[in-house]
Amino acid sequence: MLSERRLQVLRAIVQDYVGTEEPVGSKALTERHSLGVSPATVRNDMAALEDEGYIAQPHTSAGRIPTDKGYRLFVDKLAEVKPLTAPERRAIQNFLDGAVDLDDVVTRTVRLLAQLTRQVAVVQYPSLTRSTVRHVELLSLAPARVMLVLITDTGRVEQRMVDCPAPFGESSLADLRARLNSRVAGRRFTDVPQLVQDLPEAFEAEDRGTVQTVLSTLLETLVEETEERLVIGGTANLTRFAHDFPLTIRPVLEALEEQVVLLKLLGEAKDSGMTVRIGHENAHEGLNSTSVVSVGYGSGGEAVAKLGVVGPTRMDYPGTMGAVRAVARYVGQILAES
Amino acid sequence: MLSERRLQVLRAIVQDYVGTEEPVGSKALTERHSLGVSPATVRNDMAALEDEGYIAQPHTSAGRIPTDKGYRLFVDKLAEVKPLTAPERRAIQNFLDGAVDLDDVVTRTVRLLAQLTRQVAVVQYPSLTRSTVRHVELLSLAPARVMLVLITDTGRVEQRMVDCPAPFGESSLADLRARLNSRVAGRRFTDVPQLVQDLPEAFEAEDRGTVQTVLSTLLETLVEETEERLVIGGTANLTRFAHDFPLTIRPVLEALEEQVVLLKLLGEAKDSGMTVRIGHENAHEGLNSTSVVSVGYGSGGEAVAKLGVVGPTRMDYPGTMGAVRAVARYVGQILAES
DNA sequence: CCCTGGCACTCGACGCCCCCGAGTGCCAGC
DNA sequence: GCTGGCACTCGGGGGCGTCGAGTGCCAGGG
Numbered sequence: 128m129l130s131e132r133r134l135q136v137l138r139a140i141v142q143d144y145v146g147t148e149e150p151v152g153s154k155a156l157t158e159r160h161s162l163g164v165s166p167a168t169v170r171n172d173m174a175a176l177e178d179e180g181y182i183a184q185p186h187t188s189a190g191r192i193p194t195d196k197g198y199r200l201f202v203d204k205l206a207e208v209k210p211l212t213a214p215e216r217r218a219i220q221n222f223l224d225g226a227v228d229l230d231d232v233v234t235r236t237v238r239l240l241a242q243l244t245r246q247v248a249v250v251q252y253p254s255l256t257r258s259t260v261r262h263v264e265l266l267s268l269a270p271a272r273v274m275l276v277l278i279t280d281t282g283r284v285e286q287r288m289v290d291c292p293a294p295f296g297e298s299s300l301a302d303l304r305a306r307l308n309s310r311v312a313g314r315r316f317t318d319v320p321q322l323v324q325d326l327p328e329a330f331e332a333e334d335r336g337t338v339q340t341v342l343s344t345l346l347e348t349l350v351e352e353t354e355e356r357l358v359i360g361g362t363a364n365l366t367r368f369a370h371d372f373p374l375t376i377r378p379v380l381e382a383l384e385e386q387v388v389l390l391k392l393l394g395e396a397k398d399s400g401m402t403v404r405i406g407h408e409n410a411h412e413g414l415n416s417t418s419v420v421s422v423g424y425g426s427g428g429e430a431v432a433k434l435g436v437v438g439p440t441r442m443d444y445p446g447t448m449g450a451v452r453a454v455a456r457y458v459g460q461i462l463a464e465s
Numbered sequence: 466m467l468s469e470r471r472l473q474v475l476r477a478i479v480q481d482y483v484g485t486e487e488p489v490g491s492k493a494l495t496e497r498h499s500l501g502v503s504p505a506t507v508r509n510d511m512a513a514l515e516d517e518g519y520i521a522q523p524h525t526s527a528g529r530i531p532t533d534k535g536y537r538l539f540v541d542k543l544a545e546v547k548p549l550t551a552p553e554r555r556a557i558q559n560f561l562d563g564a565v566d567l568d569d570v571v572t573r574t575v576r577l578l579a580q581l582t583r584q585v586a587v588v589q590y591p592s593l594t595r596s597t598v599r600h601v602e603l604l605s606l607a608p609a610r611v612m613l614v615l616i617t618d619t620g621r622v623e624q625r626m627v628d629c630p631a632p633f634g635e636s637s638l639a640d641l642r643a644r645l646n647s648r649v650a651g652r653r654f655t656d657v658p659q660l661v662q663d664l665p666e667a668f669e670a671e672d673r674g675t676v677q678t679v680l681s682t683l684l685e686t687l688v689e690e691t692e693e694r695l696v697i698g699g700t701a702n703l704t705r706f707a708h709d710f711p712l713t714i715r716p717v718l719e720a721l722e723e724q725v726v727l728l729k730l731l732g733e734a735k736d737s738g739m740t741v742r743i744g745h746e747n748a749h750e751g752l753n754s755t756s757v758v759s760v761g762y763g764s765g766g767e768a769v770a771k772l773g774v775v776g777p778t779r780m781d782y783p784g785t786m787g788a789v790r791a792v793a794r795y796v797g798q799i800l801a802e803s
Numbered sequence: 804c805c806c807t808g809g810c811a812c813t814c815g816a817c818g819c820c821c822c823c824g825a826g827t828g829c830c831a832g833c
Numbered sequence: 834g835c836t837g838g839c840a841c842t843c844g845g846g847g848g849c850g851t852c853g854a855g856t857g858c859c860a861g862g863g
Contacts, residue, residue: 502807503807503808505807505808505809506805506807524813524814525814525815526812526813526815527814
């Protein structure tokens, strides 16, 4: 177990390194922090911290920098989430209050978060798994061609073309439309598959193939509709922390373009409370030199989606966590109001 | 007026510089190209080209690099658009054929273009203004509440709620739906106002108010909801040509995050044919060191939106233009089919 | 008139060396 | 267990010389 003072030393190292972006030495430490001991003592502590793997030397005769493990300890034990200042909060509220619809809320949030943290922001759209079907419309465009339109209770509309295996009469179409809606209107997406399962049986043999095709297209659409979407912003901030150029930022840019990667990233985070994943804790290796701070947000008590930022492991954790938490709260409020 | 040989020299300089990314000198030029003259002669030509502003020296005693003006001449007079190879075309077709809906087409297109050109790709969603109406659907959600769904020929769907001034029967609704579609289906958005002008007259007095309300909502949708959307991809490719400075890529990343900037960028391009904007020809100063190659695409003969790539002025223009043109063509085909 | 080879000159890139100083580990003493 | 002292390490930066690609100019030849 590390002594109290050694923890202080670690905290001081993290703070200084985050501030200066340069390895920090024993002398500089004692000058900038009132630890009450001499550099020599600090050196001993540093040696101990290095033995435990919390800090490392980039090369002999250089100062120390925190390791992922060091940041982890810092975040878990040594840092307090820094609340935003009053003007910052007002700015958030003003900015988000101007949003006109869901898209706008999400877009504004991502900009806000990127600006506030000066890092890359990621915001997931509120999940639709709890949505219900308002209406399903079928339109005949050609004898063997049907357009399927799905309308959800949140006002979203999805449309698909269906190529039928056989011509499908207008009356059969009306029949299918009526039966379909009476079963699924008002029901949750997740219940639909079961509700339409035996529908083909109600039709003549010649139409069953088409009915089946239409139904499976509908089910596909439902699945896609619930697929998680997200928006990112502030990628230009990546250039701030990349003297050691393309090497660092290229894989990050690549990872950020893969929505799948990001969704997995957010998915791995805890559903409640804030999650901080540091460096190699991130499964995706392009993100091994970055940290991800994420938190769920939602209109009620329940989180419906997540948002967060991606930045260098050498980031201001207290400040970033404060900003992320504050933004999540305000977005939740906005969603609850609308 | 420049002699034929000097144009050849300029072409050779552009080609070599694009290939090697290094200033090109007179000796190297004569070695790599069979110009039929000695380095000394080339030097004279180069001096002339420099006087005219087509090439420049980064510093004394270095080779020459093309200026924006030089690239412009190259693109206008010296380069042929390079057609894609057969395997490349097959790859494009295969990749795009797998798309299931409009979103998917756009997403795939942007990935494809980024991969093909190894640059940043930008694809605009088909704009509603130049589209035609495929179908208008009306759904009765409550006695005095109608949902209007507009489906365009490009597969885009827009939806609006209409609160009717009076209850509106199912049969009247069907009547309106039929009349409306027989008039506007297949017609351009811009023609719709005139086509529906006298429609209320065909209805009973009690329904006219509602018909009028529905129609004006439709017109609003056509006019208002022309909000242009676009998608970008391949930003990681920026790192390829910026090992020198984060300085270069930062403003580019910033510009790319501003949809407004990009829309203006594409908007400035010609409606038909390919547009190449080189360096300072781009109004936005963050993009002063990049070139933008863009072209319109559409389901029929007419362009409904644009797509293109953003890359360094030092890019392979013939290849890029070939890829952009080919992708635009195939996307057009896909849109026409669906 | 235009092309050519020759020549002197320029200047950035590269490698070398050396010094400086921050930072370290260790140790004896308080 | 903390402290000051001390010898050592090593990366960074500045100065310097060399190298070579590239240039402009010029006189001579087709």
